[in-house]
Amino acid sequence: MGGDHGPSTVIPGAELALRRHPDLRFVLFGDEAVARSLLDQAPRLKQQSVFHHCELSVRMDDKPSQALRQGRYRSSMWRTLEAVKSGEADVAVSAGNTGALMAMAKFCLRTMANIERPAIAAIWPTLRGESIVLDVGATIGADAQQLIDFSVMGAAMARALFHIERPTVGLLNIGVEEVKGQDEIREAGRLLRVAETQGLDYHGFVEGDDLGKGTVDVVVTEGFTGNVALKTAEGTARQIASYLRAAMERTLLAKLGYLLAKSAFQRLRDKMDPSKVNGGVFLGLNGIVIKSHGGTDAEGIAAAIDLAYAMAKNGLRDKIERDLNGFHLRISDDVAADESEKSA
Amino acid sequence: MGGDHGPSTVIPGAELALRRHPDLRFVLFGDEAVARSLLDQAPRLKQQSVFHHCELSVRMDDKPSQALRQGRYRSSMWRTLEAVKSGEADVAVSAGNTGALMAMAKFCLRTMANIERPAIAAIWPTLRGESIVLDVGATIGADAQQLIDFSVMGAAMARALFHIERPTVGLLNIGVEEVKGQDEIREAGRLLRVAETQGLDYHGFVEGDDLGKGTVDVVVTEGFTGNVALKTAEGTARQIASYLRAAMERTLLAKLGYLLAKSAFQRLRDKMDPSKVNGGVFLGLNGIVIKSHGGTDAEGIAAAIDLAYAMAKNGLRDKIERDLNGFHLRISDDVAADESEKSA
Incomplete structure (x- = not known):
C-alpha cells in the first residue's frame, strides 16, 4: 500500500521482478478491494502470491509513533514485517513511510545481539x-x-x-x-x-x-x-x-x-x-527489510525486489x-x- | 606562493582580475626570485602592486601546527594576513594550505567579539x-x-x-x-x-x-x-x-x-x-580571508579575487x-x- 502510487506501481513492479526471477514467491499485504483488479492484470504474480487483506495501512505522513500506536499488529506494514519474523517471508519490501517502517521494524524484528542501532544502507552508483x-x-x-x-x-x-x-x-x-x-x-x-x-x-x-x-x-x-x-x-x-x-x-x-x-x-x-538503483537496506535487525523510494515507478519497485532477491539468495542475514x-x-x-x- | 602551481597561476590570475576591476591594488608576498620574471609579463599588475619578498613559504603538506611554528611572522602566508590586520590590505587571498591558513588567520586576526569559532563559507551554484x-x-x-x-x-x-x-x-x-x-x-x-x-x-x-x-x-x-x-x-x-x-x-x-x-x-x-565559482570565505575573524582552490588555474584565481573585491567594496566585515x-x-x-x- 506504500509509496506515492500504492498498489498501482507495487503490483506491476512485483510482476516485472517475477519475470526476471521465476522462482520468486510473494506474500502480499494490503487492501484487497484496491489490489484485486490490479492482480487480475498481473497473472504471473497472482499465481505466485498469497494475498492477506489488511484493514489498515500506514499513511506517508503518519509520524512513526502514531503509525506504531495505530498500526501495530493490523496494518499492512506491520504484517509484512511479521511475515519476516515468522519465517513466512525471507525479506520485507516496502515503499511506505521510512520513519514508520524503521520504528515498526525495530519493534517487530528487534536488533541483532550486540547491535545497539540498525543502519540504512544505500547502493551508490x-x-x-x-x-x-x-x-x-x-x-x-x-x-x-x-x-x-x-x-x-x-x-x-x-x-x-x-x-x-x-x-x-x-x-x-x-x-x-x-x-x-x-x-x-x-x-x-x-x-x-x-x-x-x-x-x-x-x-x-x-x-x-x-x-x-x-x-x-x-x-x-x-x-x-x-x-x-x-x-x-x-x-x-x-x-x-x-x-x-x-x-x-x-x-x-x-x-x-x-x-x-x-x-x-x-x-x-x-x-x-x-x-x-533503488532500495535502502535496513541492517542490524533480525530480518532484512528493503525500503524502496516512495516516488518510484514499477521499474523502481522491481529494482528493490531484485535487491531483496539477491540478499535472500546470498544469505545476507x-x-x-x-x-x-x-x-x-x-x-x-x-x-x-x-x-x-x-x-x- | 600557494596552490599547486604557485606564482605561475597567482600572478596571471591577479592580472586578469585587474583588467576587470581597474581600481584594484595588490600587495604581493612571496619569493621575489620566482615572481620577478612572471611580474614582467604582467605589466598592469606590476604597476598596481607592491611586492614584499618573503624568505619562507608554507608548503601544501605542512601540518597547521608546523606551519604556525615555522612560518609565523616571516612566511608569505603570515605576512599576507598581517597586511589585513594592519590595514595595508582590505582582504587576504591565498591558494595555499587550508589548514595552515585557518590556523594562522585565527592566530593573527583573532575571532570577532562574541564569536567563538570562524566558519568557511562556500558559494554554491x-x-x-x-x-x-x-x-x-x-x-x-x-x-x-x-x-x-x-x-x-x-x-x-x-x-x-x-x-x-x-x-x-x-x-x-x-x-x-x-x-x-x-x-x-x-x-x-x-x-x-x-x-x-x-x-x-x-x-x-x-x-x-x-x-x-x-x-x-x-x-x-x-x-x-x-x-x-x-x-x-x-x-x-x-x-x-x-x-x-x-x-x-x-x-x-x-x-x-x-x-x-x-x-x-x-x-x-x-x-x-x-x-x-572559486573561493571559500573565512567568516568570523577580524578581517576577511579568501581561500582559493589549490588546484585552480589563473581564471580560478581571478574568480577568488573578484570575490575578495566584492566583499571589500560592500563592507562585508x-x-x-x-x-x-x-x-x-x-x-x-x-x-x-x-x-x-x-x-x-
Whole structure:
C-alpha cells in the first residue's frame, strides 16, 4: 500500500521482478478491494502470491509513533514485517513511510545481539560500478563501536551483493588535518586496523568526492552526514540534468545534435536513473527489510525486489550475524590482550 | 606562493582580475626570485602592486601546527594576513594550505567579539543562481549559538554579495522525523524564529537536495557535514561529466551530435566549471580571508579575487560585526524577557 502510487506501481513492479526471477514467491499485504483488479492484470504474480487483506495501512505522513500506536499488529506494514519474523517471508519490501517502517521494524524484528542501532544502507552508483554507503539516515551520530558494526554489516552486504571476498571499507571523514571532534572516527579506524579480519579490508579515511569515484566498496558514516550526502548527490544529479536539458533546447543546432546523439543521452539517462538503483537496506535487525523510494515507478519497485532477491539468495542475514560475532570476539580478545599487557 | 602551481597561476590570475576591476591594488608576498620574471609579463599588475619578498613559504603538506611554528611572522602566508590586520590590505587571498591558513588567520586576526569559532563559507551554484553554504570545514560540530552566528554571518555575506535585503536562511537537517540528536539544530531554529531580525528571513530546515535547487540564499550547517556535502556535490558533478564524455564518444552518430551541439556543451561546461565559482570565505575573524582552490588555474584565481573585491567594496566585515552585535543583543533581550516571565 506504500509509496506515492500504492498498489498501482507495487503490483506491476512485483510482476516485472517475477519475470526476471521465476522462482520468486510473494506474500502480499494490503487492501484487497484496491489490489484485486490490479492482480487480475498481473497473472504471473497472482499465481505466485498469497494475498492477506489488511484493514489498515500506514499513511506517508503518519509520524512513526502514531503509525506504531495505530498500526501495530493490523496494518499492512506491520504484517509484512511479521511475515519476516515468522519465517513466512525471507525479506520485507516496502515503499511506505521510512520513519514508520524503521520504528515498526525495530519493534517487530528487534536488533541483532550486540547491535545497539540498525543502519540504512544505500547502493551508490560510482565510476567503478557500485558501492554501499551506510548509515544514510536511520539514526544521528555514532560512536566508534557503532561505526565498526556498520563496517562489518556493510562488508557482509557487499560480499552478498557484489561477490567480493574481502570488500574494501572506508570511513567518511574530512580532509582538514588537526581539526578536533573526529575522535570516534579515528578510534573506529584504529580498531578496524588492529583487528585483522578476513571479512573486510580496511582502507582508511575517505572524503565526499570518493563516493562517486568508487574508491572503496563500502563507505561508513553516521546517519546525519550519510543522509545529507545522499540527498546532495541526488540533488546535484538532477541539477546537472536540468542544465543539460536547457542547453540542448537552446539552439537549432543543439537540438539537431541532441537528436543525433539521442542513444548516447539515453545511456546517460539510464546511468543516472534513480529507479535503476533503488532500495535502502535496513541492517542490524533480525530480518532484512528493503525500503524502496516512495516516488518510484514499477521499474523502481522491481529494482528493490531484485535487491531483496539477491540478499535472500546470498544469505545476507546469516553472513552479518556470523561476521559480527567473529568481529566482536576478536575485538574483545584484542582489548583483553591490551589490558593484560598494561597491567603486566 | 600557494596552490599547486604557485606564482605561475597567482600572478596571471591577479592580472586578469585587474583588467576587470581597474581600481584594484595588490600587495604581493612571496619569493621575489620566482615572481620577478612572471611580474614582467604582467605589466598592469606590476604597476598596481607592491611586492614584499618573503624568505619562507608554507608548503601544501605542512601540518597547521608546523606551519604556525615555522612560518609565523616571516612566511608569505603570515605576512599576507598581517597586511589585513594592519590595514595595508582590505582582504587576504591565498591558494595555499587550508589548514595552515585557518590556523594562522585565527592566530593573527583573532575571532570577532562574541564569536567563538570562524566558519568557511562556500558559494554554491544552484538552479536559481547561487547560494552561500557554511561551514564547509573550519570546525567540526556546532552548538545552537554557533549555528545562529553562522546564520547571521552568512546572511551578511549574502547581502554584500547578492544585494538581497533580507536573505533567506535554512538550517541543513535530515527529513526523518522523530530521530534524536538534532537538539542543537532545533534550538537554533527556535531562536532564529523568535528573534525577529531585519537582516535575515529564517526559512526553516532544508535537506541535502535543497542545496542544488537553491531553496534558500544561505544554508547553515556544521563543518563536517558541510565539507562532506561540498565534496560529494563536486564528486557527483565530475562523475556525471565523465559519463557524458564516455556516452558521446561511443558511436559515430553521438560524436556528430556532439559536434553540432558543441556550443551547448560548452555552456554546460561553463555552468559546471569549478574555477568560475572559486573561493571559500573565512567568516568570523577580524578581517576577511579568501581561500582559493589549490588546484585552480589563473581564471580560478581571478574568480577568488573578484570575490575578495566584492566583499571589500560592500563592507562585508562591518556588516557582519553590526549584524552580530544586533542579533546578540536581541537574543539576550529575548532570553531575559523569557526568564523574567518564568520567575514572575
